[in-house]
Amino acid sequence: MATPAQIENLRKTATGIRINILKMLNTSGSGHTGGSLSAVEILTSLFFSEMKYRANDPGWEGRDHFVLSKGHAAPVLYATLAQAGFFAADELSSLRRLGCSLQGHPSCVCTPGVEVSTGSLGQGLSMALGLALAVRLDQKPSRVYVLCGDGEMQEGQIWEAAMAAAHFRVDNLCAIVDNNGLQIDGPVAKVMGIEPLWKKWEDFGWGVQRIDGHNPEEILDAFATARQIRGRPAVIIAKTVKGKGVSFFENKVEYHGVAPSADELKRALKELEG
Amino acid sequence: MSSLKLTPRIVRGDCLEKPDPKALRDAYGSTLVKLGEKDRNVVALDADLSSSTRTSMFAAKFPDRFFNMGLAEQNMMGTAAGLAKGGKIPFASTFAIFASGRAWEQIRQSIAYSRLNVKIVATHGGITVGEDGPSHQTVEDLAIMRVIPGMTLIVPADAVETGKAVEAAYRLQGPVFMRLTRAKFPTVFTDDYEFQIGKGTVVNEGEDLAIFACGLMVYHSLQAARILAEKGISARVVNISTLKPLDKDLIVESAKKTRAVVTAEEHSIIGGLGGAVTEVLSAAFPVPVEMVGVKDSFGTSGKAEELLKYFQLEPGDIVNAGLRAVERKK
Numbered sequence: 001m002a003t004p005a006q007i008e009n010l011r012k013t014a015t016g017i018r019i020n021i022l023k024m025l026n027t028s029g030s031g032h033t034g035g036s037l038s039a040v041e042i043l044t045s046l047f048f049s050e051m052k053y054r055a056n057d058p059g060w061e062g063r064d065h066f067v068l069s070k071g072h073a074a075p076v077l078y079a080t081l082a083q084a085g086f087f088a089a090d091e092l093s094s095l096r097r098l099g100c101s102l103q104g105h106p107s108c109v110c111t112p113g114v115e116v117s118t119g120s121l122g123q124g125l126s127m128a129l130g131l132a133l134a135v136r137l138d139q140k141p142s143r144v145y146v147l148c149g150d151g152e153m154q155e156g157q158i159w160e161a162a163m164a165a166a167h168f169r170v171d172n173l174c175a176i177v178d179n180n181g182l183q184i185d186g187p188v189a190k191v192m193g194i195e196p197l198w199k200k201w202e203d204f205g206w207g208v209q210r211i212d213g214h215n216p217e218e219i220l221d222a223f224a225t226a227r228q229i230r231g232r233p234a235v236i237i238a239k240t241v242k243g244k245g246v247s248f249f250e251n252k253v254e255y256h257g258v259a260p261s262a263d264e265l266k267r268a269l270k271e272l273e274g
Numbered sequence: 275m276s277s278l279k280l281t282p283r284i285v286r287g288d289c290l291e292k293p294d295p296k297a298l299r300d301a302y303g304s305t306l307v308k309l310g311e312k313d314r315n316v317v318a319l320d321a322d323l324s325s326s327t328r329t330s331m332f333a334a335k336f337p338d339r340f341f342n343m344g345l346a347e348q349n350m351m352g353t354a355a356g357l358a359k360g361g362k363i364p365f366a367s368t369f370a371i372f373a374s375g376r377a378w379e380q381i382r383q384s385i386a387y388s389r390l391n392v393k394i395v396a397t398h399g400g401i402t403v404g405e406d407g408p409s410h411q412t413v414e415d416l417a418i419m420r421v422i423p424g425m426t427l428i429v430p431a432d433a434v435e436t437g438k439a440v441e442a443a444y445r446l447q448g449p450v451f452m453r454l455t456r457a458k459f460p461t462v463f464t465d466d467y468e469f470q471i472g473k474g475t476v477v478n479e480g481e482d483l484a485i486f487a488c489g490l491m492v493y494h495s496l497q498a499a500r501i502l503a504e505k506g507i508s509a510r511v512v513n514i515s516t517l518k519p520l521d522k523d524l525i526v527e528s529a530k531k532t533r534a535v536v537t538a539e540e541h542s543i544i545g546g547l548g549g550a551v552t553e554v555l556s557a558a559f560p561v562p563v564e565m566v567g568v569k570d571s572f573g574t575s576g577k578a579e580e581l582l583k584y585f586q587l588e589p590g591d592i593v594n595a596g597l598r599a600v601e602r603k604k
């Protein structure tokens with residue numbers, strides 16, 4: 001159980017990461033704002049409380065694993081990895097530049113701390129499943145976390161992987177769905193409905209939890225509960241707000257793949273820095 | 275045959291008289307079991323075709339290290355990528371069209387772009403799949419695998435080479451796509467043959483013409499070389515079992531020596547071995563090239579032998595291509 005002070009710390013860290021996301025996106029002039037901001041508390045809770053890893057030794061045997069299946073949210077991953085010490089924070093300003101280590105979507109070949117390459121949606125859950133099976137074969141205590149988008153739930157491969165993970169009774173795997181309700185062309189419900197999402201996962205044999213994806217306490221509790229689930233994989237459907245933390249980005253479809261302008265950055269920082 | 279100059283020791287001297295056909299996938303299955311015995315990091319995946327691909331042999335021996343992923347090729351490739359990330363050496367198998375086609379983008383991003391150590395051994399490549407017809411045949415797989423950066427692409431010529439290639443793939447760090455077949459192939463090589471990834475092998479020496487071939491077409495090219503020899507044309511037959519990385523030196527050297535080239539493959543003439551060889555020669559040493567392969571069409575149902583005739587992949591077709599190439603260099 002996290003103490004109130006720890007939770008408060010996570011909240012502070014989350015705000016710092018939001019600020020870095022906005023700054024790096026503004027510098028690069030392109031990238032995915034909305035889906036990065038909706039996942040900040042999820043990644044913060046993972047990297048600064050739940051997961052075991054060594055930032056100076058990303059391949060450390062005993063580590064827990066993280067796969068960002070919704071790879072377009074690379075900025076939140078990069079800002080989190082920098083904060084965790086995988087690389088220097090001043091590298092964040094090189095996002096999306098030719099010759100830099102921070103590709104537009106996560107690349108395990110280029111960036112320390114990125115474990116597998118993603119960006120083409122629907123593939124991360126399968127890779128996480130493979131990792132979980134490898135960990136189990138080696139009888140290691142490590143856990144595997146994977147973050148998916150809710151629009152991503154429309155990909156058929158997600159359900160192939162969902163079926164397989166339950167079939168193999170993989171219980172060191174925890175998927176999180178960033179349930180922000182939006183995708184590129186509009187609300188998920190309008191583009192291609194996925195509800196009842198919890199029931200789909202339950203019917204596929206997973207242990208399902210539904211939480212507020214911006215509340216670190218709830219997120220950490222859900223991770224703890226997931227660790228107790230035996231004989232089947234766990235999924236956390238995290239209700240989130242796309243663009244969270246910046247009032248004029250929140251719930252705006254248009255800010256899926258648009259970087260903040262200089263003026264927007266200024267106003268956003270005012271809101272966040274208070 | 276005294277008219278041929280089969281490479282001694284590594285090519286069976288009587289291979290044309292005694293074809294000794296063997297299934298490549300049997301060699302795969304038994305080699306995989308051997309690898310599984312010596313290395314517990316070797317794991318295998320299949321997509322409901324394990325009895326056909328022969329991963330069933332591994333499954334029987336090592337049930338804990340075998341994953342039947344069901345009819346879900348995309349998830350199979352992604353899971354294999356994750357297993358590789360976790361330090362395993364996964365061999366993933368299904369039919370070549372489903373491995374290469376259905377899961378192409380998973381192979382591209384999850385495996386190749388991530389530079390993960392996954393070995394895809396796909397059986398039932400080409401048209402010799404036979405009666406099942408075009409849905410189950412593939413004449414496109416080599417083209418779409420060859421174009422992926424960092425992919426190693428292997429098409430063994432017989433069961434002997436298959437066993438050695440599977441071992442070499444295991445030793446290589448990085449992604450491999452290996453194309454095997456349903457049909458049994460005559461045995462070209464002796465056990466003394468040493469397979470090396472990225473190295474072609476001269477199986478018959480000659481001066482007038484170079485025939486680059488892979489898979490079953492290596493044997494057909496030897497048969498063609500015997501017929502050509504009777505017509506006074508000596509053909510160097512080169513087994514190009516690694517389509518990527520390609521043995522450019524041997525290809526250019528052979529072209530310089532013979533100044534006339536034939537490529538032969540059980541694949542579309544677009545993008546496969548013919549494409550690879552002409553890409554090299556057009557830049558390094560342009561000579562007349564004639565391609566034997568499937569001419570931009572789907573397969574069709576029939577017996578394997580009938581199909582080889584129908585698609586003009588028989589020794590006689592290689593002979594005709596050779597005569598054309600030799601004629602063009604004059």
Ligand SMILES: Cc1ncc(C[n+]2csc(CCOP(=O)(O)OP(=O)(O)O)c2C)c(N)n1
Binds near residue numbers: 184
């Ligand atoms: C296979 C694939 N198709 C299309 C895209 C383009 N694309 C990028 S993000 C996105 C929408 C994703 O929506 P969602 O999963 O809900 O992500 P989030 O709302 O968290 O940003 C699409 C269609 C892609 N990256 N991959």
Ligand SMILES: [Mg+2]
Binds near residue numbers: 151178180182
């Ligand atoms: Mg969404």
